[in-house]
Amino acid sequence: MTQPSHVPASTQGQDFPDGSSGRERLLIAASREFSEVGFSAASIATIALKAGVGKSTVFHHFASKDELYLAVINQAAQEFGQQLDAVLSVSQDPLQTLENFQARHLEHIERNAEIARLVLRELLEPGSERAVSLVRDVLSANFSRLSGFIAEAADRGLIRKDVEPASAALLMLSANVLFFQARQVLAHLPGFELADKPADWTGCVADIVFHGIEQS
Amino acid sequence: MTQPSHVPASTQGQDFPDGSSGRERLLIAASREFSEVGFSAASIATIALKAGVGKSTVFHHFASKDELYLAVINQAAQEFGQQLDAVLSVSQDPLQTLENFQARHLEHIERNAEIARLVLRELLEPGSERAVSLVRDVLSANFSRLSGFIAEAADRGLIRKDVEPASAALLMLSANVLFFQARQVLAHLPGFELADKPADWTGCVADIVFHGIEQS
């Protein structure tokens, strides 16, 4: 009388890609749930229900709730990693590359706004152990790609050697994070005209940072 | 049997400066309460109790809970405004001034960490009307001082004219905000060595931004 075990029972009116596996549906459902209610309020039972699988299936694919959470964010980070590789592999002048990076990065966090908010909420939490894994296991890979690019440009003599590549990278990221977090209110800062022009903002930041670190 | 009404009845074990007025004690108590539990969870009754005044006294000094909240943050902003004037009025090379500004600003938000966290929590809230008043009525004054300084340096021919002063100012602020928000986890970013060296971080940012916008 039971459904064949490899077929989803019911997916509670949520839509999922055709032919998606249980694991894929779980990642999607978890992403939605975590984004909507935050980590602690999210329940494994609800996620399993929405994904149309049994609760124990969750633990077959992910060792724990924490790991599921990391997997959700990791997926978004991987997607950005793809774009990042594309941006950094094109051989052009470093300013152009930094501009591209900055624009793609802001687009990415705005497209994944819910997850981005979730991550930021986590980082704000003082002393969060999850935040540490998040940075170390998930975000650091993409961060290294950017700072690695800057370091390489320094090796080629295009960039000052007395500035830590990681610091320059972090400065660029901070600009995007603030823009994303505070976009609605930035328009009320006197003299700031770019609140509704993300592309101009990313261009401006890349420009300042590049000229700030270029070899003169 | 009751205490004379113009003398604080009881201040619930909290300490306040000697001779402080009811209004002053209210600001202090409100600052603590808002910081601890956030805006919506804070209760006027509790704040009044802690300040040792009646609840109606609160509404004598502040028209609403919102206004009390803004007054709390405004006070911290005013204090920073004092320091800011001191930094900007010293006549020295702009790089030195920017470095000083950046260092004082980070010190200020770290000293007022609870309030800063409160403000940031507010800005994160999507579509918060309070966040708009906050930026327009409280934060914009100090922001204008910084961007005004940069604009002036541009007039003196020390700074590129093709960069909006407000954008450069915002970039500097974003660096401090991220550092403050994520300090605990930045140490786990590969290659970033300044997580426990705030002075080096502010110096580095000021340096990059200055060279990024200086007239070459």
Add this chain to the structure above:
DNA sequence: GTCTATAATTCGATAGAC
């Protein structure tokens, strides 16, 4: 502090793919 409800996690078994 105990009691209880809720949520996280583990266990054992089944069904299908190769």
Add this chain to the structure above:
DNA sequence: GTCTATCGAATTATAGAC
């Protein structure tokens, strides 16, 4: 037969009420 995805039931941890 082994391997993997699945489920239902049983077990533990946790948080709040009393």
